Amino acid sequence: MSTVSGRGASSPRELTRVGDRVSFLYLERCTIHREDNAITATDADGVTHIPSATIGALLLGPGTRVTHQAMSVLGECGASAIWVGEQGVRFYAGGRALTRSSRLVEAQATAWANRRTRIEVARAMYRLRFPEDDPSSRTRQELLNMEGRRVKECYRREAARTGVPWRRREYHPGDFTSGDAANQAVTAAAQCMYGIAHAVVVALGCSPGLGFIHSGHERSFVLDIADLYKTEVGIPAAFDAAAQGDEEVGSRTRRALRDRINKVGLLDRCVEDIKHLLQHNGSPVPEDEADQVTLQSDGNRHIESGRNYGHAPAAADAAWEEPIW
Missing domain, CATH: 1.20.120.920 (CRISPR-associated endonuclease Cas1, C-terminal domain)
Structure with missing residues (x-):
């Protein structure tokens, strides 16, 4: 197979731009696999390459087989995988898409x-x-x-x-x-x-x-x-x-x-x-905060996760936490 795309993994900020994607793609009676950052659909007519980062929802109809690698790249690109009935008229199950911010x-x-x-x-x-x-x-x-x-x-x-x-x-x-x-x-x-x-x-x-x-x-x-x-x-x-x-x-x-x-x-x-x-201000998640996990403390304070906090901080003590465990 030829190489379809050599692009690196998309950043979380890029992956949230679902408005720029193809709305949905319906496939049936084929095998879905991965090649680089694209998925492939193989049936009796040959192999079709599909850029995975351009899909909003992949509808998997009857007769489809999907590999672990294909699901992996769909998850990395934030595309939903949905198992549907004949001609897409029934919803059976949905695969988890990528989410970084809560x-x-x-x-x-x-x-x-x-x-x-x-x-x-x-x-x-x-x-x-x-x-x-x-x-x-x-x-x-x-x-x-x-x-x-x-x-x-x-x-x-x-x-x-x-x-x-x-x-x-x-x-x-x-x-x-x-x-x-x-x-x-x-x-x-x-x-x-x-x-x-x-x-x-x-x-x-x-x-x-x-x-x-x-x-x-x-x-x-x-x-x-x-x-x-x-x-x-x-x-x-x-x-x-x-x-x-x-x-x-x-x-x-x-x-x-x-x-x-x-x-x-x-x-x-x-x-x-x-x-x-949802009364969200719509501002994009900053690149350096897109994958940040915090701990909730008193007074609605959010502090860095991944560290052990063994004592209450002094008023001006900004380095009271222990190293990452």
Whole structure:
């Protein structure tokens, strides 16, 4: 095999730039291996080289085999590996992505743990969906009703725009082909959007399970984020694909969704929206602090880890700790 890339390992600061990556790549019936800092996909047609640092989420479909070295380079590059069903319509498992800083997940946990701030974040999510309306005085039930009407109106609007017949949303878990073309396309788009949102959430170091609108599921926060863009990105792409016929709706939906994601710059928006929602200032982690671990002391002080602290420091004693153990 030829050498694809001789670049060194990316720094943590570079790896957090998920907004600059390809949104997702779906592979099936192939063997995935590593060559230098790239992964390779080998099937009956030969070997395809894929720069691993350019992928947001790698969707591994049926018939895929992945080596330890391939998973290693994906982890080093901060790419999510997600095992999915046929044509990417079901999520089975996800691989851990690289995270160096805990600042965002701490902000998320702090906001989630307080009932007042939890609903404030939920209202901020609805404010992104309804910029012309102020949700600050609305109850959760009122917000859910507003969202339901918004999605139904989106279905009607996209059906009229594309000429695709639409009766109602139907989804049958485990039976993708039971719905009509429009419902199959919406299902495929939703699953892809969940995978993309999951990739961004994990790459930023957030907890997928601490949701502010959804609750009780290991991907509650992922569903929160993906739903922010379904009427702008996911549903229109689904109806565009369904308008082209009933055959291979799933694959056409993924391609239409990929193009729309790139057009609107969704990954970059997703990163900024998550930081905004969690009231993070968005400043990049300094290069010399990106891999720093500290210990919490009194008065909300953070002191260097990896050392033994055997006595209380004097007022001006800055060297009271023992050497690294």
